[in-house]
Amino acid sequence: TGLNAKFIAHGKKFFASAADQNTINIAANQALLKSDFGGVTPENSMKWDATEPSRGSFNFAGADFLVNWAVSNGKLVRGHTFVWHNQLPSWVSQITDKNTLEPKLSAKKQTSVVQNHISTVAGRYKGKVYYSEDSLTSGMFAMKSSTKTVVSNPTPSLTFLDRQNFVNIAFTAARAADPNAKLYINDFNLDSNNAKVQGMVRLVNSVNSAGKLIDGIGTQTHLNAGGAGGVQAALTALAATGCEIAITELDIAGASANDYTTVVKACLNTPSCVSITTWGVADVNSWRASSTPLLFDNNYKPKAAYTAVINAM
Numbered sequence: 001t002g003l004n005a006k007f008i009a010h011g012k013k014f015f016a017s018a019a020d021q022n023t024i025n026i027a028a029n030q031a032l033l034k035s036d037f038g039g040v041t042p043e044n045s046m047k048w049d050a051t052e053p054s055r056g057s058f059n060f061a062g063a064d065f066l067v068n069w070a071v072s073n074g075k076l077v078r079g080h081t082f083v084w085h086n087q088l089p090s091w092v093s094q095i096t097d098k099n100t101l102e103p104k105l106s107a108k109k110q111t112s113v114v115q116n117h118i119s120t121v122a123g124r125y126k127g128k129v130y131y132s133e134d135s136l137t138s139g140m141f142a143m144k145s146s147t148k149t150v151v152s153n154p155t156p157s158l159t160f161l162d163r164q165n166f167v168n169i170a171f172t173a174a175r176a177a178d179p180n181a182k183l184y185i186n187d188f189n190l191d192s193n194n195a196k197v198q199g200m201v202r203l204v205n206s207v208n209s210a211g212k213l214i215d216g217i218g219t220q221t222h223l224n225a226g227g228a229g230g231v232q233a234a235l236t237a238l239a240a241t242g243c244e245i246a247i248t249e250l251d252i253a254g255a256s257a258n259d260y261t262t263v264v265k266a267c268l269n270t271p272s273c274v275s276i277t278t279w280g281v282a283d284v285n286s287w288r289a290s291s292t293p294l295l296f297d298n299n300y301k302p303k304a305a306y307t308a309v310i311n312a313m
């Protein structure tokens with residue numbers, strides 16, 4: 001019984017939730033994490049602004065709490081996230097002038113900033129984090145006009161040679177620091193077989209053609225009501241890379257039973273889809289609380305979608 005037990009009975013890896021100290025410390029929430037979920041992703045505590053608030057100076061208080069709780073409660077950890085464009089410390093955001101795109105650090109120094117960040121965080125949790133993520137959304141890269149991007153409206157912070165070079169630097173550093181962690185690239189709006197999915201497939205195939213650096217692709221799956229119809233096609237397209245696939249941040253506005261079962265069945269039907277993570281347990285603590293997108297309500301009671309998902313498994 002419980003989401004995770006039913007899910008792994010299908011040969012899947014885990015059904016997980018986002019968590020951090022603030023939500024683990026709520027007794028009703030922690031009880032559900034224990035009963036229904038097989039893993040946790042740090043909702044905020046492993047992001048760059050939390051872990052390296054000033055250059056070269058690290059703070060692991062929040063991430064340590066999450067990882068220690070997971071280890072002592074037998075839950076797997078998905079790391080999140082080494083690099084992405086949001087929740088950067090100001091010293092990183094300011095490396096490049098947003099208007100002139102003039103960098104304050106050379107490409108070589110920017111490379112070592114990324115390498116040092118990733119190897120320090122990955123090294124600290126070596127062997128404790130089952131999956132680690134680099135999020136690839138816009139912004140960590142200067143887009144040369146020749147660079148094919150999968151996302152528009154970049155807000156560059158680090159100016160790099162190009163996206164693929166950046167991905168290589170990041171994944172190489174992560175692989176060296178924690179060779180047994182599965183390394184994922186993770187992004188949003190991969191919810192149908194759209195242009196962004198196809199761009200992701202091209203990027204992953206291109207990076208991996210020189211040797212498998214990217215083990216998996218994460219699709220965040222933050223959906224609007226009625227938005228689940230394209231998920232199966234997206235998973236199938238992503239799986240064609242030969243990578244593992246994970247649904248990493250699932251929440252659906254309105255949380256209709258139909259939308260949730262559509263997503264869960266799509267993962268069950270996709271052999272390389274190994275896990276589902278919902279972006280929180282109960283609506284009351286969701287980053288999208290007003291759209292009530294999760295499987296448990298404001299009183300930590302299971303919603304209709306919870307029962308439907310259990311029955312679909």
Ligand code: XIL
Nearest residue numbers: 043044080135188220249279286287
């Ligand atoms: C969100 C958290 O849930 C919020 O608490 C925080 O204020 C902002 O970030 N995509 C991601 C997640 O990769 O890290 C984001 O999490 C949600 C969107």
